[in-house]
Amino acid sequence: MTVHIGAAPDDIAETVLMPGDPYRARWAAERFLTNPRCINEVRGMLGYTGTWNGHDVTIQGSGMGMPSLSIYANELLKDFGAKTLIRIGSCGGMQPQVKLRDIIIAMTASTLSTPSRGIFRELQFAPSASWDLLKAAVTSAETRDVGVHVGGIYSSDIFYDERPDLNNEMQRHGILGVEMEAAELYILAARYGARALAVLTVSDHLLTHEALPSDDRERSFGDMVEIALDAAFS
Numbered sequence: 001m002t003v004h005i006g007a008a009p010d011d012i013a014e015t016v017l018m019p020g021d022p023y024r025a026r027w028a029a030e031r032f033l034t035n036p037r038c039i040n041e042v043r044g045m046l047g048y049t050g051t052w053n054g055h056d057v058t059i060q061g062s063g064m065g066m067p068s069l070s071i072y073a074n075e076l077l078k079d080f081g082a083k084t085l086i087r088i089g090s091c092g093g094m095q096p097q098v099k100l101r102d103i104i105i106a107m108t109a110s111t112l113s114t115p116s117r118g119i120f121r122e123l124q125f126a127p128s129a130s131w132d133l134l135k136a137a138v139t140s141a142e143t144r145d146v147g148v149h150v151g152g153i154y155s156s157d158i159f160y161d162e163r164p165d166l167n168n169e170m171q172r173h174g175i176l177g178v179e180m181e182a183a184e185l186y187i188l189a190a191r192y193g194a195r196a197l198a199v200l201t202v203s204d205h206l207l208t209h210e211a212l213p214s215d216d217r218e219r220s221f222g223d224m225v226e227i228a229l230d231a232a233f234s
């Protein structure tokens with residue numbers, strides 16, 4: 001039991017999927033895990049543990065933004081001994097070839113700041129995915145009837161952005177999509193010798209201003225969860 005995760009030590013699996021939304025954690029656990037049981041309700045940040053193809057898996061909400069994710073990822077890595085953390089979340093598309101419902105597998109996560117900035121100070125650390133997870137996720141994604149993009153994403157601190165120039169620079173440098181958590185996840189996994197990846201569904205688009213209707217999300221989000229599970233155990 002930690003400050004933010006009210007689970008017993010054995011309640012958390014070595015492989016943890018991390019959606020931002022706690023209700024998506026519940027949805028994914030009920031849909032994809034066998035015998036899911038709720039292992040955390042502290043602050044409503046739901047977590048579930050069950051099995052997938054015989055493997056133990058935890059699905060724990062991270063909340064929105066890097067400071068929130070950092071709390072849950074730190075406790076999972078340091079106190080519960082998690083070894084593989086995979087973010088499953090939504091992102092905003094930033095390039096014309098990236099369409100709504102496509103999946104982005106994030107090789108790197110550029111960012112202006114993270115909760116780890118105090119450690120790195122003037123150093124510009126390059127947060128990157130674990131290669132074996134990335135490779136396995138791409139292999140799984142390519143077997144599916146869904147658009148897949150692999151490359152850099154932007155982990156922003158601000159959803160309601162007052163600095164469009166930052167998005168513009170990211171777009172100009174080929175960044176595929178924007179979300180708010182992956183960079184700190186990659187940094188923490190590196191710090192604690194764990195594996196990390198972000199598999200993201202494009203839920204809105206910064207160029208076209210389209211957004212996925214909520215009743216249309218389930219199928220695309222299902223692909224994302226299955227790709228993450230395939231990657232973790234391949």
Ligand code: HPA
Binds near residue numbers: 091159179
């Ligand atoms: N910006 C930041 N985070 C996001 C977005 C966005 O447009 N869409 C989904 N997560």
